[in-house]
Amino acid sequence: MIPSRFSQIPAILPAALLLLTASAAADDLVRLQGATMGTYYSVVIEPVDDASQIDRRILRQQIDDRLREINRRMSTWDPDSEISRFNKSQSTDWFSVSDEFAVVVVEARRIHAASGGAFDPTVSPLIDLWGFGDVRPKALPEQSEIDSALAQVGMQHLEVRTDPPALRKHQPELQLNLSAIAKGYGVDAIAELLTQSGYPAFIVDIGGENRAGQAKRSGAAWRIGVESPLGGLHRVVEVISESVATSGDYRNFFEINGVKYSHAIDPTTGRPVRNPPASVSVRHPSCMTADGWATALMVLGTERGITVARKHQINVMFQDVIDGRIRETSAGSFASKDPSGTASAENTDTDEPSSEQPNATQTTANDSGAVEQVANKPAQAESAADKTAIGSRNVTDAAAESAVGEFNPADRAPEASATRPTVEDSSGENHRADDAAAPVWFPFAAAGVLFLIAVAGMAIGTILQNRQLKGSCGGLASMPGTDVRSPCEFCTKPIEQCSNPENRLRLQQAASGNPDEQEPLTTDSVD
Numbered sequence: 001m002i003p004s005r006f007s008q009i010p011a012i013l014p015a016a017l018l019l020l021t022a023s024a025a026a027d028d029l030v031r032l033q034g035a036t037m038g039t040y041y042s043v044v045i046e047p048v049d050d051a052s053q054i055d056r057r058i059l060r061q062q063i064d065d066r067l068r069e070i071n072r073r074m075s076t077w078d079p080d081s082e083i084s085r086f087n088k089s090q091s092t093d094w095f096s097v098s099d100e101f102a103v104v105v106v107e108a109r110r111i112h113a114a115s116g117g118a119f120d121p122t123v124s125p126l127i128d129l130w131g132f133g134d135v136r137p138k139a140l141p142e143q144s145e146i147d148s149a150l151a152q153v154g155m156q157h158l159e160v161r162t163d164p165p166a167l168r169k170h171q172p173e174l175q176l177n178l179s180a181i182a183k184g185y186g187v188d189a190i191a192e193l194l195t196q197s198g199y200p201a202f203i204v205d206i207g208g209e210n211r212a213g214q215a216k217r218s219g220a221a222w223r224i225g226v227e228s229p230l231g232g233l234h235r236v237v238e239v240i241s242e243s244v245a246t247s248g249d250y251r252n253f254f255e256i257n258g259v260k261y262s263h264a265i266d267p268t269t270g271r272p273v274r275n276p277p278a279s280v281s282v283r284h285p286s287c288m289t290a291d292g293w294a295t296a297l298m299v300l301g302t303e304r305g306i307t308v309a310r311k312h313q314i315n316v317m318f319q320d321v322i323d324g325r326i327r328e329t330s331a332g333s334f335a336s337k338d339p340s341g342t343a344s345a346e347n348t349d350t351d352e353p354s355s356e357q358p359n360a361t362q363t364t365a366n367d368s369g370a371v372e373q374v375a376n377k378p379a380q381a382e383s384a385a386d387k388t389a390i391g392s393r394n395v396t397d398a399a400a401e402s403a404v405g406e407f408n409p410a411d412r413a414p415e416a417s418a419t420r421p422t423v424e425d426s427s428g429e430n431h432r433a434d435d436a437a438a439p440v441w442f443p444f445a446a447a448g449v450l451f452l453i454a455v456a457g458m459a460i461g462t463i464l465q466n467r468q469l470k471g472s473c474g475g476l477a478s479m480p481g482t483d484v485r486s487p488c489e490f491c492t493k494p495i496e497q498c499s500n501p502e503n504r505l506r507l508q509q510a511a512s513g514n515p516d517e518q519e520p521l522t523t524d525s526v527d
Contacts, residue, residue, distance in 0.1 A: 032060045036067040037075070037183055039207030043190065046201040046216050059197070066193055067186060073101045074182040076124075083176055087124075090172040094161075102165035104178055104185050105158075107288055111181075112155050114312055115296035117267070122158060124175035125149035126265045130272060146270035153267045184245055184291025187211045191287070204287075211243040211287040229278035229321050234328070243287035247294035248279045264299050277302050278326075283315035283333055302329050 030045040043063060047054055073082045086095050097105075111119045129141050129149045157171040167176075183206055190204045191211045202213040203222045212222035221238035226246060228234035237244060264273040280298045284290035293314055297305035302318040306329055309316040315332030 030054050030056065030059075032056060032063065034060065034064055034067075036064075036206065037071065037186065038077075040205075041067065041190070041207075042205040043194070044203050045194065045199045048198065048200075062193060062197070063190055066189055070100070070182070070186050070189060073098055074104065074178050074185075076177055076179070083178065086167060087175045089169070092169050092172060094166040094168045096164065096166050099162070099165050100185070100189075102160055102162050102167070104181060104288065105160045105167060105176075106162065108178060108181055108292060109155060109158075109160060111289070111292040111296055115293075115300065115308060117155070118299040118308075119180070119292055119296035120153065120155055120267050121177050121180065122153050122155055122174060123265050123267050124177045125152045125173075126267065126270055127177065129270075130261065130265060132263050132265075150267065150270045153270075180247075180295040181288055181292040183207055184209050184243070184287040184289070187243065187287035187291075209243070209245045209287055209291055210239075212239040213241060215240045226281050226317070227279070228326055229319055230324075230326060234279075234319060234326060235317070237283070237334075239283070242283055242285055243290045244281060244283050245287055245290035245294045246279060246281040247291075247298040266299070273299055273301070275301070277305070277318045278321045279319040280305070281317045281319075281334070306331055 028046065030047060032043040032045075034041050041063070045054070071078060071081065075081045076083055076087070078084060082097050082101050086097065089095055105121075108119065108121050112121075126146075126149050129145060152171065152173045152175065154171075157169060157174045158176065159168040159170065160166075187204050187206050187209050188211065190206075191202070191213060194200075194202045194204070195213065200214045201216055203224075204211050210224050212224070215221055221240045224237050224239060224244050225233045226235045226237065226244070227248075229248070262272040262274070262276050264276050265271070266273050276298055280294050282290040282294045282297065284293065293316070297309060297314070297316055297318070300308055302320055305316065305318060308314070309331045313332065315334050317328060317330040317334040320327045320329070
């Protein structure tokens with residue numbers, strides 16, 4: 001006798017209960033997701049009271065509106081934005097801008113000066129010339145083309161004031177691109193919105209730039225995973241009222257005649273920086289500042305960058321790939337012996353050299369991601385030659401990251417983000433990175449549990465109208481979360497879409513039955 005469909009229900013109930021149990025632990029957290037700046041955003045909130053009292057639709061609309069407003073000011077891919085109109089203008093008179101536009105430019109100038117010119121948001125002509133705009137080059141530019149672009153580059157050609165807010169070009173052809181700092185500003189803006197709305201405990205993630213609010217009710221910190229250029233996680237950091245921003249070179253490059261060209265451009269030579277770090281992560285209370293410094297230190301490189309970081313008390317972690325292994329060089333709270341990097345950052349925004357400089361730590365990691373400390377020694381005093389080089393515009397690799405791709409979804413895929421919030425365990429307790437990695441059996445147990453969840457989802461889908469649940473991998477892709485990896489990666493036949501946050505977002509929209517519910521804010525992107 002062939003059993004009826006309904007006779008299978010008792011056998012599947014335990015698996016269904018497992019699905020409910022797995023998601024019940026996160027019921028006290030509110031998660032909102034959407035698209036902006038050519039990438040994704042993710043907001044996780046721990047409500048002060050009952051999570052069911054939060055109107056998610058209204059809050060998400062407020063977030064979307066705020067991000068649209070920032071794009072209208074600073075997106076070079078919006079022809080009517082403030083920055084686009086400023087770039088089109090050939091006038092050398094004062095050009096009125098919004099308060100927040102002027103604030104971002106002021107911070108960009110400050111980082112430019114403190115980094116010895118390594119952060120330069122006027123390098124757009126060089127970015128376009130080398131093909132990190134919307135068109136990839138088929139051949140290398142001629143020296144005459146490079147010289148012509150160089151003549152239009154330089155922060156000395158830009159003036160800014162805040163009262164009333166306005167910018168002024170000293171050179172009519174000057175182009176401004178705030179991509180390497182604007183995404184961090186967007187994170188700060190959403191963090192401020194949440195705080196003013198009565199949600200002080202949160203974590204905001206825009207394309208891998210993160211900022212955490214106050215600690216959770218349990219007193220636990222928020223956890224952010226920093227990716228390894230070799231794959232997987234290199235480090236998990238715990239943050240409270242702090243930001244983590246990462247600039248990565250290992251995904252954004254082009255290749256001509258077998259030679260890879262970095263997306264970091266040296267404005268003194270007009271050419272891509274040679275052998276930049278694979279990844280640079282910065283911790284700072286302001287995500288805008290962390291974003292800008294991550295770019296500047298990427299351009300300076302590990303050796304000069306660590307010296308500048310010590311001088312200005314910047315919490316930084318460099319990752320270099322050497323002979324198939326990760327070599328970490330870090331300063332400030334990243335140099336803590338605690339692998340979770342929970343040491344608090346103090347005085348990280350001063351421009352004066354500190355009398356007590358942070359230690360520098362170097363570690364290496366093999367292909368599996370295991371970290372091994374190599375050296376931990378006090379920072380050495382800067383030599384006169386170092387100080388002279390860093391203060392000069394002629395310093396080698398003194399370039400800004402070409403981040404036009406941040407407003408271009410084709411150039412910056414969402415999965416390229418290098419810092420993401422990590423998942424909580426079922427008890428809500430946060431574990432340190434070494435605690436999470438210690439049990440050898442844990443990955444196998446976790447994979448087994450997630451496999452059972454996937455099987456349960458597909459089984460329920462088969463019972464209900466003889467199809468899978470909406471989403472993919474038995475509905476797992478439509479389950480939002482703050483995990484660094486998609487649960488779909490544990491399926492026996494994972495589909496490509498599961499590893500892409502934008503595609504996961506589209507799957508979630510399809511699963512909700514309302515594709516327009518989370519309409520992307522813009523096709524622009526920030527790096």
